[in-house]
Amino acid sequence: MAFPTCSTIRFIGLKGLNEDSDKKSDVLNATWDRFKRTSETSGVGTPFRESVNYPKVASTRLVSDITVARTFSVVITPGVASAVDRGVEAINAAIDNVRKKCPDANFVLAGYSLGAWVVDQFMQTTPLPSIVLAAILYGDPQWNGRGVRGIAQTYHGTALPGPYPPLADRVQSLCNHQDPICGIGYEAGKAGMEKRAADLRKAIALAAQGKNCGPHCGYVGGPTTRGGDFLESRSK
Numbered sequence: 001m002a003f004p005t006c007s008t009i010r011f012i013g014l015k016g017l018n019e020d021s022d023k024k025s026d027v028l029n030a031t032w033d034r035f036k037r038t039s040e041t042s043g044v045g046t047p048f049r050e051s052v053n054y055p056k057v058a059s060t061r062l063v064s065d066i067t068v069a070r071t072f073s074v075v076i077t078p079g080v081a082s083a084v085d086r087g088v089e090a091i092n093a094a095i096d097n098v099r100k101k102c103p104d105a106n107f108v109l110a111g112y113s114l115g116a117w118v119v120d121q122f123m124q125t126t127p128l129p130s131i132v133l134a135a136i137l138y139g140d141p142q143w144n145g146r147g148v149r150g151i152a153q154t155y156h157g158t159a160l161p162g163p164y165p166p167l168a169d170r171v172q173s174l175c176n177h178q179d180p181i182c183g184i185g186y187e188a189g190k191a192g193m194e195k196r197a198a199d200l201r202k203a204i205a206l207a208a209q210g211k212n213c214g215p216h217c218g219y220v221g222g223p224t225t226r227g228g229d230f231l232e233s234r235s236k
Contacts, residue, residue: 004048006102009133009235011035011049012094014087016113016139017059018207022051027112027138030220034228035108044235047108050094054086055079057114059207063151066200072183072193073154074200080114081158087118088125095131108231109135112219113181116140116173117152123166134234136227137165137173138219143182145173150182151200172230174223179215 004010013028015021022028032049039047057080065075091109098105109132111119116137123135143150144164152158165171175182180200186192203213212218 006105008045008105009039009047010094010098010105010107011047011231012052012091012107012109013049014052014091014109014111014115014118015054015056016115017057017062018210019112020056021053022115025112025115027219027224028110028115030224031110031136031227031231034225035110035231038229038232039235042232042236044232047235050098050107052087052090052094054090054118055083057083059204059213062204063200066197068190068193068197071154072196074151076152076155076158083114084117084121087115088122091118091122092126095128099131106131106133106235108133108235110138110227110231111135111140112138113216114141117142119171120160120164120166123171124160124162129167132167133170134231135165135167135171136230137171138223138227139175139179139181139216140165140173141181143173143175143184146184147188148175148183148186150175151180170234172227174219174226176215176218176223179218181216 013022015025019025063074120142141150141152144153165173175184177185186196207213
C-alpha cells in the first residue's frame with residue numbers, strides 16, 4: 001500500500017460490542033471495502049485506513065437491567081460509557097497524529113454498535129467538525145428519531161443531548177428492522193416493548209456465544225453498501 005499523501009482521505013472505523021479491533025469487524029471491513037472500491041473508480045482517489053483502539057465491551061456487560069413499564073428502558077453499566085470516552089480519545093489522537101503533518105487532512109468515519117455511540121459523542125464534542133466529511137452509523141444505541149429511542153437514549157445517565165444524528169448534513173444512521181439496540185420496527189404499546197426486551201436479551205446471549213445475534217448482527221450487505229457509497233458521495 002502506498003503511503004498516503006496529505007490530500008488522501010482517511011477512513012476511521014469504530015468497533016462494536018464483542019469486537020477486538022476495528023480490523024476484525026465484519027461491518028467496518030465491508031464498509032471500508034466498498035468505500036475504497038467506489039472511491040478509486042469514481043475519481044476520489046485511494047483512501048487510507050487509520051486504525052484506532054479502545055476497550056472491548058462484552059455484550060453481557062452492556063446492560064444491568066431491562067424494564068418494561070410505561071416505557072421501555074435499560075440501565076447501561078458504568079464501564080460502557082467509559083469505553084465510549086476512550087473511543088473518542090482514540091479518534092482525537094488519530095486525527096491529531098495525522099494533522100501534525102497534514103493540517104488540512106480530511107476524514108470519514110464509520111461506527112457500528114458501540115462504535116456508533118463513539119462517533120455520536122465525538123461529533124458532538126469535536127472543535128473541528130469540518131474535517132469530517134461524512135460519517136455512517138449502524139445499529140446506534142443513541143438512535144433518537146421517528147418516536148424511537150436507542151437503548152442508550154432510554155437511560156438518563158447515557159442519553160446524549162441535542163439533535164440526532166449530530167451534524168445531520170454529513171451523518172447517516174441506519175437501523176435494521178427490529179434491531180433491539182436502536183429499536184426500529186417494534187409496535188407501540190406493551191407487547192412491542194416486551195418483544196424488544198426479549199429480543200435484546202436474546203441478542204446479548206447469542207453474541208456472547210459468538211453466534212449471529214439477529215438484526216443487530218445483520219448490517220453486512222445492503223446496509224454496508226449504502227454506507228460505503230454514502231461516504232464516497234460526500235468525499236468529492
